[in-house]
Amino acid sequence: MTRPPTAAQRRVIEGADPVTGRLRGTEAQLAALVKRGLAFRHPRPPHDHFLTPAGHRLREAPAREPEETAVGARPEAGVFAARVGGEAEPPPAGPARLREVRSAWQGLLELRRMTNPDGATDRPCGWERTHLVGAAALALEAAGHRPAGPDPAGYRVRGTPQPEAVAVHEPDPEALRACAATLERAGWQVGEHTEPRTRERYLLASPRRT
Incomplete structure (x- = not known):
């Protein structure tokens, strides 16, 4: 998204069904x-449109001036990022921030319900498989885990060369577990591994398919 929604588009977003995020426009x-x-278009007839997690977040956020809403130097502007x-x-x-995270997680669960063929919310959906790092980070942040700051304490989610897999680093063994x-619980397959050179323990996580 390079520009904020128009007034008409914002009215469509604000008029979405409060539970399902179903859109009319x-x-x-x-x-x-x-x-x-x-928004996303449901793959099954009647192909209705629904809010994505970013759409849910924008609906609940107060209206902002265009220069604040457009995606720019600040990653938190306009579009939620875990x-x-x-x-x-x-x-x-x-x-x-807690409200934003909670809204994004609820939006993601709704996205799972609407896009998984069986309506399951206990395993990742297609959107998460194309946004692996953000999806895993959202699951952790929504559960109250502490992300790493300038100091090394806390989790760090990073991409890996492996398809559909992210690495989660956390120096505290108990926090890593x-x-x-x-x-x-969020529907990911997780294994604990050891980095050969540093002997650091880390997680390798992939979205569960069944």
Whole structure:
């Protein structure tokens, strides 16, 4: 998304069903929201449109001036981003951040329900498989785990050369095991490994398919 939604598009977002995120609007409006990553078209008839996690977050966020809403230098502007750990400028902590994370997680569960063929919410959906690092980080942040800051303490989620797999680093062994339990509950397959050179323990996690 390079520009904030138009007033008409924001009205469509604000008019979404509060539970399912189902949208009503013209074909042009709905297509524009899909292009911006704020909505998706259900693959099964009648092919209704629904809010993505980013769309849910935008609906609950207060209206902002265009220069604040557009994606720019600040990663937290306009589109929600889960904490992957080690960010140079992490979003401020506090009640507002907790609400954003909770809204994004609920939106993701709804996305699972609407896009998994059997409507399951206990395993990742297609969107998560194309946004592995962000999806794993959201599961951890939503469960209350501490992301790493300037100091090494806390989790860090990173991509790997392996298809559909992320690495989760956490220097505290107990906290690492807690991260593994959280990801397993969120529908990820998790294994603990040792880095050969540093002997550091880390997690390798992949979205579960069944």
